Amino acid sequence: MSSNVRAYNKASLFLLLLFTFVFSAGNLHADYKWNLPPGLPEPVIPQSNPMSVAKVELGRHLFYYKKLSLNGKMACATCHRQARAFTDGRVTAQGTTGEIHPRNTPSLGNVAYQPVLTWAQPKLTRLEEQLLIPLLGTQPVELGMAGKKKIIVRRLKRDPAYHSMFQAAFGDNKAVSLENMAKALASFQRRLITANSAYDREDLSLAAERGAKLFFGERLNCFRCHPAPFFTDSLTHVGLGFKEIAFHNTGLYNLAGKGAYPPKNTGLHAHTGQPEDMGRFRTPSLRNVAVTAPYMHDGSVPTLAQVIDIYAAGGRGPGRSNPHKSVFVSGFNLTSIEKSDLIAFLTSLTDETFLTDPRFSDPFTNPLK
Amino acid sequence: MPEGEQSSLLVVDDEPFNHTLIKRLLDAEGYADVSFADNGRQALDMLQESNFDIVLLDIEMPELNGFEVLESIKADLNHRHVPVIMISGVEDTESIAKCIELGAEDYLAKPFNATILRARLGACVEKKRLRDQEKSHLEQIRTEKKKADELLTVILPSSIASELKATGKVQPRGYDKVGMLFCDIVGFTNYCSGRSAEEVVTGLQTLFTKFEEITTKYNMEKIKTIGDEFMASAGLTNPDYEPLLTVVKCGLEMAAAAPEVSADWKVRVGVHAGPLVAGIVGDQKYQFDVWGDTVNVAARMAGAGNPGAVTMTHDSWLEIESECQGKMLGKMEIKGKGEIDVVECTGLQ
Numbered sequence: 001m002s003s004n005v006r007a008y009n010k011a012s013l014f015l016l017l018l019f020t021f022v023f024s025a026g027n028l029h030a031d032y033k034w035n036l037p038p039g040l041p042e043p044v045i046p047q048s049n050p051m052s053v054a055k056v057e058l059g060r061h062l063f064y065y066k067k068l069s070l071n072g073k074m075a076c077a078t079c080h081r082q083a084r085a086f087t088d089g090r091v092t093a094q095g096t097t098g099e100i101h102p103r104n105t106p107s108l109g110n111v112a113y114q115p116v117l118t119w120a121q122p123k124l125t126r127l128e129e130q131l132l133i134p135l136l137g138t139q140p141v142e143l144g145m146a147g148k149k150k151i152i153v154r155r156l157k158r159d160p161a162y163h164s165m166f167q168a169a170f171g172d173n174k175a176v177s178l179e180n181m182a183k184a185l186a187s188f189q190r191r192l193i194t195a196n197s198a199y200d201r202e203d204l205s206l207a208a209e210r211g212a213k214l215f216f217g218e219r220l221n222c223f224r225c226h227p228a229p230f231f232t233d234s235l236t237h238v239g240l241g242f243k244e245i246a247f248h249n250t251g252l253y254n255l256a257g258k259g260a261y262p263p264k265n266t267g268l269h270a271h272t273g274q275p276e277d278m279g280r281f282r283t284p285s286l287r288n289v290a291v292t293a294p295y296m297h298d299g300s301v302p303t304l305a306q307v308i309d310i311y312a313a314g315g316r317g318p319g320r321s322n323p324h325k326s327v328f329v330s331g332f333n334l335t336s337i338e339k340s341d342l343i344a345f346l347t348s349l350t351d352e353t354f355l356t357d358p359r360f361s362d363p364f365t366n367p368l369k
Numbered sequence: 370m371p372e373g374e375q376s377s378l379l380v381v382d383d384e385p386f387n388h389t390l391i392k393r394l395l396d397a398e399g400y401a402d403v404s405f406a407d408n409g410r411q412a413l414d415m416l417q418e419s420n421f422d423i424v425l426l427d428i429e430m431p432e433l434n435g436f437e438v439l440e441s442i443k444a445d446l447n448h449r450h451v452p453v454i455m456i457s458g459v460e461d462t463e464s465i466a467k468c469i470e471l472g473a474e475d476y477l478a479k480p481f482n483a484t485i486l487r488a489r490l491g492a493c494v495e496k497k498r499l500r501d502q503e504k505s506h507l508e509q510i511r512t513e514k515k516k517a518d519e520l521l522t523v524i525l526p527s528s529i530a531s532e533l534k535a536t537g538k539v540q541p542r543g544y545d546k547v548g549m550l551f552c553d554i555v556g557f558t559n560y561c562s563g564r565s566a567e568e569v570v571t572g573l574q575t576l577f578t579k580f581e582e583i584t585t586k587y588n589m590e591k592i593k594t595i596g597d598e599f600m601a602s603a604g605l606t607n608p609d610y611e612p613l614l615t616v617v618k619c620g621l622e623m624a625a626a627a628p629e630v631s632a633d634w635k636v637r638v639g640v641h642a643g644p645l646v647a648g649i650v651g652d653q654k655y656q657f658d659v660w661g662d663t664v665n666v667a668a669r670m671a672g673a674g675n676p677g678a679v680t681m682t683h684d685s686w687l688e689i690e691s692e693c694q695g696k697m698l699g700k701m702e703i704k705g706k707g708e709i710d711v712v713e714c715t716g717l718q
Contacts, residue, residue, distance in 0.1 A: 206475040206492050207465070290466065305462040337478060337485070340462045344469040344476075 037195045040229065041237035043112035049128060049183045051190065054169040057363075059188025061165060062181055064362045067155045068135065069096045070144035076134065076185070077362065079105045079142075083355050085288035086192065091299035095142040102140070102264040104299035107292050109354060110285060112190035115236035115243035119297045120267040120281045122245070127186035149178055156181065194287050194354035195229065204348050211345025214338055220311070221328045231286035231349065247280035251315025251325040252296060259323045265298050278324050290347040291355065304343050308334065376422040376494050377402040381412040381438065382456065383430045390481065391425070398487050409433025413441055416448055423493055425477070427456040428464050436464075436471065443472040450500070452493050529606060529657055533649065541648030548603035548612030548642040549664050550589070551671035552580065552623050555635040557597040573597065576630050580623055587619045592659055598671075599623075602659060605647055613642035613681075614689050617714055620679035638679040639670025642688075666703065673701055674713055683710035692718055 032051035034042055045051055062068065064077045074096040080086035086108035093101035103119055116122055117130045124130055134142035136149070145152055156162045157176045166175035169184055198204055204212060215222045225233050225248055236243040247268045253261045261267060261279040268277035281297045295301040301310065310316045314331025334342070358366055378400055380391050388405050395403050404421070406412035410433055412426070424442065428435035435455060443449050452474035457465050465476045474496070475489050533539050554560070554576075561569050577594055584591050584601045588609065592600040601619070604612035620638035627634040645661035666682065674680030675698075686695060695714040703709050 205469050205473060206489070206496060207469055207473075290470065303463065304466070336460055336462075340465045340476065340478070343462050343466045347466045347470050350470065 034193075036193065037200065040193070040195050041239055043190055043193075044236055044238055045112075045190065046126065046128070049186060051187055052169065054165070055184045055187040056191045056359075057188075058162075058165040058169045059184040059186070059191075060360070061162065061363050062185050063188055064364060065162075068143055068145065068152065070148065071096055074143055076131070076143075079134075080108050082357075082360055082362075084291050085109050085194070085355060087292045089293070091294055093142070095140055096144045097141045099140040101142065103297050104294065106284060107288060108189055108192050109194040109287050109351075110230055111192060113230055113235055113237055115234060115245050116282060118282075120247060120271065122247075122268065122271055127189050128182045131182060131185050131189075152181070153178060192354075192360060194351040196353045197287065197351045198348040199345075200229075200351075205344060207341050207344035208348040209345075210338075211341035211343065211348075214334075214342050215345055219332050220334075220342070221332075222311075224328045225283045225326070226286050232283045234282050245282075247277070247282055248326045248329075249279035249322060249324040250281075250296075250311075250329050251279075251319040251322045252300065252310070253279060253316070254318040254320075254322040257318065257321075262298070267297070276324055279322060280324065286346060287349050288351060288354065290350050304346055305339065308339055308342055312339075375402075376400060376497075377404070377420070378423050378425060378490075379404050379406060379412065379415060379421040380425045381406045381409065381430070381435075382425075382427040383408055384427075387427070387456075394481060394483055394486055395490075397483070398490065400490070409435070409438040409441075412438055416442065416445075416451070421451060422497060423490065424451055424453045425456060426453050426473075428461070428468065429458075436467065439468060439471050439473055452497055454489060454493060529649070533655065539649045541646055543644060543646050544605060545644055546612060546642055547605050547645050547647075547659070547663065548589075548609065548614075548616035549640065549645070549659070549667035550601045550603070550616040550620055551639045551668045552599045552601075552620065552636050553671055554597040554627075555637055555676045560633055572631055572634075576627060576634055579626050579630055583619055583622050583626065587615050589615065589619060592657065603642075605659070613640065613685055614692060616640040616642065617679050617681070617689055617693060618717065621714065621716060624677045624679065635676040637671055637674040637676050639667050639672065639674055640679055640681050641667035641670060641685060662705075666706075669701075669703055670711065673698070673711055678713040678715050680711060680713045683712050686712035686714070689714075694718055 032045075032053070034051075036042065049055075062076075063080075064075050066072050066075045066078075068075055079088045079093050081088055084107075088105045090105065092103055093105045095101060106119065111117070111127065115125060117124045117127065118133075135152075136143075136146045138146050153176060156166070163176060166180060166184075167173065169175070170180050198208065199212075214220050215226075216228075217223075225246070227233055233244055233246040249267070255261065259278055261269075266278055268280040269275070271277075289295075290304065293303060295304070295307050301307050301316075311329060312332055312334045314320045314329055315322060315325055319325070320331070354360070378395065380388065380395075380403060382388060382391070382405070385407075392403060392405075404415060404419075406415055409430055412424070413433075415421075416424070426435050426438055430438075439453055439455070442451065442453060449472070453468075453472070455465065455468045455473045455476040457468075457476050457478055461478075468476060474493055477486060477489055529539055560572075564572075577599060580599050580601075581591055587603065588607045589601050589603045590605050590607065592602055594600065601616075602612075603609045603615040603619070609615055617640055620640055624636055624638055627636045641663050643661075643663035643666075645659050645663045647657070647659045650656050650658055670680040670682070680698065683697075686693075693714045694716045695712050698711040698713050700708045701711045
């Protein structure tokens, strides 16, 4: 736990220095067209980093840029794969040096609407900051560029294509910088909006319709923590009075009968030290959940059927009596048919266009135009 | 249940024993029109040959399994809307999820339970009924629209009709030189008395149909008919560099054609060429029309002429005399223009 905190603190110290002079750049492209599906609110965009088409496109080129890693073999996209809604299919992530991350790679779909980032870091609120963790972090090593900031900038400057994309996005000759890289990556990720599933199109199969009734019903209570339209209770958007931030303990562990979670994955507790925060994690969105297995913060549940079994039992094994468990995870009876219906519904949250949208795809194998 | 009786079902299952079982259950529910396929390939063939309202499809089959059959059905534009209910094992949640993802409407777990079978099929029939209703409603709207469009091109010159369809309106516009033709029947009132209305209308219809043929031949536009009067133009929506000559030729042909249609019909034709304004009047019922001196003069010429001839002003005559035969009719008072020499053309040279 302490190592985690230290990594986080190191990053935030660096950020403090960074952001004092970073987020003061002018507003180059004021009117960005989101073209959001009807009914979807606009995400909140920091004033210091307004959206622009050029930034999003540069961000895409950075997201898939393998030279952002120490050995040139890994990009953000290596762990965040489009076909899996920007997850990696692994139990927990593995960095460029082979080091295993303690947590499962979350989807980046609709990340623009997240008031707090990652599984449980209450103070990490900006995408511009978050990406410095995989880039420069050492606990664990992900892209492995700690202490190599100059190398990153040099690599980017040397590539004429990137040089001109930076200029197009930020409009001056000294545009290639770590700060601008962070802005562009953040802009690209904010663009990753997913809201075109069978559920959104109101085209549910009969099985999925029955599943929806279960999901939104009082017996199962899924909607309490996974409310539509984002299917998470962690939410911010333009026009929302206050950010909705929630962390829950869903009764997955209960080490030594004391309510504890495994040491590297104690959730909110790692940041607050409050006993009641043990095992509390941010509710993941369930959009595209059928393609993001395995599940939970540590990837410890392989299938949706098993996730449902755990909720039906009111937790997993001894976790069921975890004292910090949410009252909404108290178990219910479910027939095997109902289980299939619920899975049919969860499957209908998959947005095929999002998984194949060329604007979000690898620009090196799939260039636009 | 009557809904069920009308629906045709295709059951795809490789177990003959299941056929019997399913048949008995479906019989009990009133589904009389049930066909069976032993494997996926046969099912796809049967789907090509006849229409089914619902397909019940087993997941586990040798050769072509349920997933593959489902994918083929959903990839076929003609059959993708046929609802498919998968037959699966009870605990087979992964497969069920996959089928729903591939577009299956629902699933039935083995062993079959009559209550659930009834509910699933009932819901499926109902959903399909609603969908079909919606579809036929859309189709109805589409055919009505097509009919209206067709009607539009009958009433309006086609270029005007396309503009109206595309933009919802037609800008009135001025033309520099359009040939106008008026043709009316001599002694129409006399003709009408002593004949039944039906006879009159049929006669007129035959005559005007003939006139339309002639105008079409000359690439002219029929503007409208008013009672016994037929009105057409040259060079309005179809380009014509000698619109006056065109309307004269057309007029001569009409005059010659009328007695052929019926010995009683004699027509007189008036023509003129010059600038005019054309456009659409009306909002609900469109009427294409033309306005201006040119139109008025042509109408007056028709009234002034003799049966079987084409009448025009002397100025017009000078334009076409090299091609035509004719004779002076004398002077005539025309509103706003004073006394004008009028010529009648009796044939081509």
